[in-house]
Amino acid sequence: MKRVLLVVCVLFLMAGLVHAKDYELTKKAGPYTVLIAIDKNPPVTGPNKMTLGIKDGGGKDVTDAVVSVDYGMPAMPGMPAMNYKSGTTLKDKQYVANLDFSMSGSWAITVKITRAGKMQAVKLNVDVK
DSSP states (O other): OHHHHHHHHHHHHHHHHHTOOOEEEEEEETTEEEEEEESSSSOOSEEEEEEEEEEOTTSOBOOSOEEEEEEEEOOBTTBOOEEEEEEOEEETTEEEEEEEEOSSEEEEEEEEEEETTEEEEEEEEEEEO
16 A cells, blocks of 8 residues: 555656746836746756747737847856857747757846837846756
């Protein structure tokens, strides 16, 4: 009986890990509220999908902006700085970007939102595992 109970507990624990929540946060960028989600929590070395939901001051979805993502890691002894750019595509009222982190560590991410000739930016840091 104890063995069956142990197996059931392990299965529930594994199911919880499989359905772990995305890395999510909300930031302000000028008049916009930006919901940022990365499909892995914590982000990992290699490909990660970032989804950006942008709302204007009235709470309406922004779908007519040009959104890009710059991400990088500063120089360290024996290693030059790494800087990458990713464009986005609009899908279901959200902007999607693919980020490919080349190594673990602290990465700086800047989301640039250009709309009506004005650019707003959101900055965040993530620790990649």
